[in-house]
Amino acid sequence: MDEVGIRVAPVGDHLVFRVLGPIEVAGAGGPVRIPPGRQQIILASLLVEANKVVSTDHLVDTLWEVNPPDTARTQVQICVSRLRKTLSDAGVEVSIVTRPPGYQLRVPETSLDVHEFTRAVAEARAAAKRGALAEASEVLRAAVGLWRGPCLSGLSGRSLRTRALRLEEDRLNAVETYLGIDLELGRHHELVGETGRLVHEHPLRERPRALLMLALYRSGRKAEALEVYRAGRDLLVEELGLEPGEELRGLERAIHAGDASLLRSPAPERDQPPTPHVDAAPSRAVPRQLPADTADFIGGEALIRTAEEVLTGRRERRAIGLVVVIGRPGVGKSTLAAHIGHRITEEHFPDGQLYCDLRGTYGDAGQSADVLGRFLQALGIPGSLIPADLAARTEMYRTMLADRRVLVVLDNAVSERQVLPLLPGSGTCAVVVTSRSRLTGLPGARQLKLDVLDLDQSLALLGRVIGEDRVSGEREAAEALVRTVGGLPLALRIVAARLAARPHWSLASMVHRLASERHRLDELAHGEMTIRASLSLTHDGLDRPTRRLFGLLSLAEGPSLPGWVAGAVLDDDRPYASDLIEPLVDVQMLDVVSVDGSGGFRYRFQDIIRLFAREQLSTADAEERHRVQERVLGGWLALAERAHRGVYGGDFTALHGDAPRWHPPADHVAQLLERPIEWLEGELPNLRAAVAQAARIGMDELCWDLAVTATTVFEARGHLDDWQHTHDEALRATRAAHNTRGTAALLASLGTLHINRGRPAESKAALTEALELFTEIGDPLGRALCHRDLGLLTRQAGDDAGALALYESALRGFAQVDDVVGRAIVLTQRAHILMRTGHGDEVLEQLAEAMDICRSVGYAGGIATTMRRIGQVQLHRGEHARAERTLSEVLEMVRANRDVIGESHLLHNLGEVNAAAGRHDTARDYFEQSIAVRERIMDHEGAAVVRRDLALMEARITA
Structure with a gap:
């Protein structure tokens, strides 16, 4: 791990290929003319994936987006041959090699402007990290200067347009970054x-x-x-x-x-050497979970003032401020709660807001514990440190909030039993609960009943949607319309949206249409007839394909609907499937709730609208419903599988089944999964709902595969509750279906979960049963995974010889299936034993191999783990300067990945290094930082271990 100095070349020197603008090629004698059309498109496609293999199918799809000719592959071959000749004749030192399943353009890193841009951005990031802000700004401006116009301008092809948009996004990010730096300067x-x-x-x-x-x-x-x-x-x-x-x-x-x-x-504006120290009192997590406020909120002013007085303590109180907003469906309880929260949160609750939609839970202790787990993680507690039982979680939660001013919003609560464990214990906090029930058992709660809008409020809302002139022009009809929908905001918004979409319709005609619909509609439930009438009127006004989509979308469960789900529902692979959904948004049958990682919108059903949509499925037979569910759930599995590959660099250490996948368009997936672990974490509620749905409808093969694949994020980000819940549900499904391999895979994964939770006996039992099943069916990868984790358990129990034997079995299994990442993980784990038993040179050789593997596939988590182990070996060998450099680098990596537990371990290790080197003041700083981090996440046992090492160092100093 010696340090290597790298001299970075000036931005833009020696460029041969340029795609950041019109495509250009520079040859020995000057510019090289590439014939426009297919040759330029193929060259551009190879350049944007330079040094990677581009499949012939991809090139065909780029040239002919629909209906390629029978000779398409031959024409691609001809174009590539002509490109080779053109570039060779012009003296361009580059090669296009045939590599199954397509072609690879091999170019030096410094000859392509995209590579130069990426290098410059990385150089600027490094300069900013070491405090050289002026240099970082200058390098970024030079990088942006590589653009000569719109990226790949003049070229057609969907995939090229998508890649160009991504590059333009990178350019804008660079511009925003240097502008921010210049502001700092x-x-x-x-x-x-x-x-x-x-x-x-x-x-x-x-x-x-x-x-x-x-x-x-x-x-x-x-x-x-x-x-x-x-x-x-x-x-x-x-x-x-x-x-x-x-x-x-x-x-x-x-x-x-x-x-x-x-x-x-x-x-x-000068370089500042980085300091090895951070504040010994790390900042606390400030959650911001409130849903967006509604721009056209109307009504409830008296209730809002009362709620503010109770929640902010303007009326004297000693306990927490607790408000319960009650009302019928569609009256706007959730909207009011979010509106109140946004009005008071910054001034009165600067430590953040916690929000949970309790819809679909029924107050049992397990689900309250689940909500507390999510709240504790939002407050900065890693999942592995969150206790399992409800009482312990409640205690930790109230301790965390004891000196904070936090607003808690609990939406759609069902019962007092569900809410009580979620109440803070400190009067510095406040809680807003919404419910259809009165929840009179909540002590000290102020009940606020939200009623329908009055006439003036309803007319004001109507005017904001369709225009005040239109309302005033038909005042009597507008008032009749308000009376018809009963002043319910949800019903009024739906009707108003339809009117806004049809400016040629009169309000009187809408009143007539709604009245004619009402007499032949049954009630959904008492008091909800006006909503159902409004929904039916809007639904019947949609075209047939949109009506069909509306009903089938309700089969997709989960709190939100990404745009690609519409494509899965209809088996439509268009690149922008969200276009299919927009007509439903226009008439407010679906809400837009956020923007996903690809820039597309995410949608959500209101509860009552989803129920209405399910009613419309009467025309869909059971077989069609099953196919729709299979495609949607298969889409989640395909995306989770791709995300796992993005994290690990391939399908390594992963068990998969043979359930059918549904693949969203490749370009959309590439955008969506640009940051795979963030995508997985953002989709956790939907992934969990997909596992539960698959288990319930009998898709056991898909169910276990999705649950096990999602372990990628469960383990990386400490979502241990989600890990447990999904696997328990999937395990019930596989056992009921006598699915041996699925059962074994889930048990093996649960064994890993129990290791993370510090339950060795439960882990060993699950892994032993899984190993027996994998042996029975002859699954070498499954056996290797079990041997790896059993080796870890055996090592932790102090049996080094037994652990090494199990690790050897794991290595043989991973070699049998060519799982190189599995091998790297075992080599890294085994190094701990070899280091302690005096095999220092062998350890470094094996860790170097593990590092090469992780780097070759791009497995960032493995790189960090292996580097930490290398730093520990260097410390063990007395190489203190090298150990400090290595561990400091890993510390930056775990901080960037928001791994607070890893941060505490690295700070502890750096304290040990400096203590061993005799730099006691620096060591003391690191130890105290580690203690502060552990105390902040309530890891009191870990903090005690660091305090012990600090005390031992102090004792040696004074001895």
Whole structure:
């Protein structure tokens, strides 16, 4: 692990190929003409995947998006042959080699502008990390200067357009980054014009708008900064129906308040050596979980004032402020709760907001414990440190909130039993609960009943949607319409949306249509007839394909619907399947709730609307419903599988079944899974719902495969409750279906879970049963996974010889199936034993092999783990300077990955290194930092271990 100095070449030197603009090639004698059309498209496709194999099928799809000719593959071969000749004749030192299943363009890293851009961005990131902000800004500006116009301009092809959009996004991120750096350097006066142009070009991007607001404010132009916010908010509401994000809202509040922190001193424009120390009192996690506020909120002003008084303590109170909002379905309870939360949270609850939709839970202790687990993780407690039982979680939760000012919103509660464990114990916090029931058993709760809108409020809401002139022009019809829907906000919004989409319809005609529908509709439930009438009227006005989609979408369970689900429901592989959903959004049959990682929207059914949609499935037979569910669940499995490959660099250490997959369009998947672990974590509620649905409808093969595949995020981010719940459900399904391999896979995974939870006896029992089943069916990968984890358990029990034997069995199994990452993990785990038994040289050789494997496949987690082990070996050998460099590098990696447990371990290791080297003050700092981190996450046992090592060092100093 010696340090190596790297001299980075200037940005843009020696470029041969340029795609950041029109495609250009430079040969020995000057520019090389590539014939436009197919040859340019193929060259561009190979360049954007330079040094990777591009399949012939991909090239065919790029050239002919639909209906390729029978000779398509031959034509691709001809184009590639001509490209080779053109480049060779021009003296371009590059090769296009045939590699199954297609072609690979081999180019030096410095000859392609995309590679140069990526290198420069990485160099700038490193410069910023070491404090050289001016250098980072300069390098980023030079990188952005590589653009000569729109990326790949003049070329057609869906995949090329998608890749161009991703590169444009990278460019914008680089621009935003150097503008932010320049602001830190105090260059706000010079940035106003440049940032303003960026906002004008990309008005819906929030980051440039925030930078412009800050530049204006620091330039003494407060009013203009606030006007930039107002213009952006109006645009977001009008175009997307969304409020600005927390960054913009927080900045606007800070500018209004004249927050002095916005006028920070400029950072020095010189390199600053990095300090090895951090604050010994790490900042606490501040959750921001409230749903977005509603831009056109109307009504409930008296209730809002009462709620604010109770929640903020304006009326004297000693216990927590507790408000229960009750009302019938569709009356707007959830909307009101979110609105109240946004009005009071910043001033009165600066330590954050916790939110959970309790819909579908029924108050049993297990599910309350599940909610507490999610809250504790949001408050910064790693999943592996969260206790299993409800009482212990409640105690930890109330301890965490004892000195914090946090607002808790519990939406759609069913019973007092469900809510009571979720109440904080401190009067510094407050709670808003929404429910259809009164929940009179909640002590000290203030009951607020939300009723329907009155006439004036209803007309105001109607006017905001369809226009006040239209309402005033048919005042009597508008009043009749309000009476017809009973003043229910949900029903009124649905009807208003339909009117807004049909400006030629009169309000009187809508009243007539609704009245004619009502007489032949049965009630969904007492008091809900007006909602059902409104839904039926809107539903019947949709075209037939959209009506069919509406009903079938209700078969997709989970709290939200990504756009690709519409494609799965209809077996439609169009690139933008969300286009199919938009007609339902237009008439408010679906809500837009967020934007996913690919920039697409996510949707959600209101509870009553989903129930209505299920009623419309009467025309779909059982076989069609099954196929739809199979495709949607198969889509979740295909995406989770791809995400696992993205994390591990391939299908390593993964057991899969033969359930059918449904694959969303490849370009969309590439965008969606650009950050695979973040995608997995963001989709946890949907993945968990998919496992439960698969178990319930008898898809046991898909169920166990999806549950086991999702372990990638369960383990990486400590979602141990989700791990347990999904596997328990899947295990019941596989046992009932006598699915031996699925049962074995789940038991093996549960064995790993029990290791993470510190339950060796339960782990050994699960792994032993799994090993027997894998042996019975002859599954070498399953046996290898069991041997690996049993080796770890045996090592922890102190039996080094037994552990080494099990590790050898695991290595043979992984070799049999060519699982190189499995081998690397075993080599890293085994190194601990070899290090302690005096095999130092052998350890470093094996760790070097493990590091090569992890780097070759891009397995970042394995790189960090192996490097930490190398640092420990270096410490053991007395190589203190090398050990400190290695462990410091790993510390940065685990911090970047938000691994707080890993951070505490690395700080402890760095304390041990400095103590061994005699640098006692530095060692003391690291030990105290480790203790502070462990105390913050309530790992008192771990903190005690670090305190012991600190005390031993102090004793040696004074001896």
